[in-house]
Amino acid sequence: MTELGKFYNGLSGKSGDDFGSGKPYITYVNVYQNNIIDESMIGYVKISNEEKQNTINYGDVLFTISSETPREVGISSIYLGRSQGLYLNSFCFGYRLNDFTILTPQYMAYCFSSYQFRKLVYPLAQGSTRFNLHMSHFANKKFKIPTVQNQLKIQKLLDSISEKLQIEKLIHVSLKEQKSFLLKKLFI
Template identity: 40%
Template sequence: MAQDKDQKTLNVPPLRFTGFTGDWKKTTLGEIGKTFNGLTGKNSNDFGQGSPYITYKSIFDNSKVDISRVEYVTITDNERIKSAQNVVRLGDIFFTTSSETPTEVGMTSVLLDGIEDCYLNSFCFGYRLSNKEETLPEYFRFYLRASVIRNKLSILAQGSTRFNISKNEVMRMGINLPNSSEQEKIAALLSCIDERITTQNKIIEKYESLIKGIAQHCIKESTSGNTYVKLGDICQITTGKLDANAQVDNGIYPFFTCAEQPFKIDSFAFDTEALLISGNGANLGYINYYNGKFNAYQRTYVLDIFSENIQYIKWALKVLLPQRIAIEKSSSNTPYIVLSTLSDLRLPIPNKSNQCHIAKLMQSLERKLSSQITLNDSYNKLKQYLLRQMFI
């Protein structure tokens, strides 16, 4: 809320474009649009061919529907004649109706690209604005993902193990709208930031692909005419001792588990320069580097006291360890790393000078990648700030 020059409290957000005055209109979703259902009466044999339909996941993942991610469903002639299935239209908004947590119920996505004869999955409902000149779909793309609306939708979620939301309750939910010109301005700004984030993600993907390719090339070159040694012969390999839930908020030291990023903890068991390798879980084989005091989960391998360049070994492992894990998975179906997976892994060891050269090259590329990730984080933080400040 803000105040005008006469100290009157206005129904407006904290952050607003200059040139716009007056209150935002109070209304409900039900007063400015109508709902419609997704697919009905379909079974597994109907899917995989036919007409495109928008999936639950594509709605959950993005505020704007990505029409390249559609799947296909058979719509019969009889269904077409009787209009038994609802065809989606440009500007339609889609709500997910269930999720495992209340904070993820009612995720929305807006169809802003044209697509013919397209339908909606049965686990979502559609919403169609009555007047797209006064209420802009582009604006609702961001408004319905803003924290003020997400909080309201979370409160509406009902359930214990699986949470659901009633579209009738959603339609009764109060909202606040600026005029169409202000809607357009807000949507244009946030769309611009979203496009920049998309571009930045592509830059990061290119860097990651480049780094992976260069690492593979360098390690492949190292295999020619060089000595191979077992990893266990050039370093010490141990594991942490703690349960994964030993983490504490605002702890002093990094706590490495099988997640990509470390958590925090108030005690340390290691004070060394080390490589930390995830021994199980979704990030099996993920490698972190750290130098200093830290602690580790009991299924996280800690490699230290290297007789060779630790940065070179890190990149040799990034290239060769996934291959070994894949072989062991296919031969024994082992979904975790055992000590011998690491200790017996043979690595090519070039001379110290070449190790240093490869390590410095890869570190330089990592720094460039890190700067691009930091830049992307700043764009995302800016977007989240605007989503909190520009809506009520």
């Protein structure tokens, strides 16, 4: 992975008092819950002009580095937004590609959440009560990358499946509401 890009840390030197107002940052939950960062799920942190903190760019892959279980370490999300000045929380690290000619950000959203990738990351989690992932162990891992043309085909297919799943979830919620309504009418 170090051949294609570079790793960077999330926020450092912050206490609980620094959170709640200030500049926007990507939360751990946002990285954990979404393959693609949801810009409506941000937090705020106080950062002075003198501080050196890393900001997120379009196409950055964000990884969780700490959790209570080893299966939750190394969960990834891709930032495809255009906002400037977003920071990353301290329980995550970022990975920035040197360029997008070998690996596309949209493909990475699926690649880094795939079973094969998770299987590669799972053994790297270290700890007993709290599990952590170290960038140095992670950085030396290698994996196969399809051509950009194949990445785009895979991404298009998986986008279609994801869209279909979203529609099915909405239908499911609607049917549950309809069922609840009908049951209430039945017993009145």
